[in-house]
Amino acid sequence: MDPLDRLRDAGRRVTDPFEALAQHVAERVLDLVVSALDMNALLDRVDVNALVGRVDVNGLLNRVDVPALLDRADVNELLDRVDVDALLGRVDVNDLVRRVDVDALVEQTDVGAVIARSSGGAASEALDAVRSQVVGLDQFIDRWVQRAVRRKHPAPPGPPALVAGGPVQ
């Protein structure tokens, strides 16, 4: 047997227990340190925004193979997990509808023709015109009266139940 091998064996017999002991001590110390740490307090000290600011998100995303990721994802299962009612509950539909340019929609699509056919008619057209003119006169007179009486506070536009968003019954 090579005398160097013997020496290595002897060395291993001495160093192995020490290594095991050192590892055990290190794990124990780590456990003690971790249990002594208040992680929440520690996290409070971390400036997450600064941390995120240092991350190159675009670079990170460039590395992601999105098609491969999508291939691995079961979209149906994902959708099954979505609570659609809760999702819709969070959507402000009124705000969404307000963003729709209805005038452009009617003018540029067949919806206009459908409305015209379903609700048109000479009488309806004449009535719309008369009412429109009368409302204009109402507003004109009201503006002059408001100026004449010099009202400091603006008058309410309508009854609370009707101008707060509720429909006219």
Added chain:
Amino acid sequence: MSSGTQADRPVTSQGHYAGSVSRFLAYAVDITASSGVFALALAGISYVVSVVTGNHVSWNKGNIAVAIIFVGWEFVYFAYSWAASGKTFGMAVLGVRVVRADGTAVGPRHAVLRTLAFPLSFLLLGLGFAGILVQREHRALHDLIAGTAVVYAWDARAARLRFLAREAEPTASRAQLAGDERS
């Protein structure tokens, strides 16, 4: 129809307090319609009586019985219309309706009270109607007594859509004709 005025006008008046012109015109239409119906009814009764009895019946304007029946008819016309739908024929034409002061629908009690208080607004040279012009909520004396208000019920947005649709339809037809000719 003047296309410019209607297309450019704000369309959010539904539910707002109705102005003086709308209300006056609605009342004028109502008085004309109700008086016309009353006159037709009297003429019909006269005709039936003359056919049945052979005697000609003439209704005198000064006849107290006719006056009482006319007042009763007007009461029924207004009270029933307001109680049933919140609007009379004239109001329906002008696109306004009666609601309670808070905006909820009027019931029979408010309708009857409003009809009974309505003549009071004519007193003192119609001073009761001045509230339509100067009161914050455009409420006349009879509105204040009955706890009611008059609002626009006309859906101006729908009217605007109809207007735009009418404008769009000839354009679409022309485009379709041009497409047919090309093909």
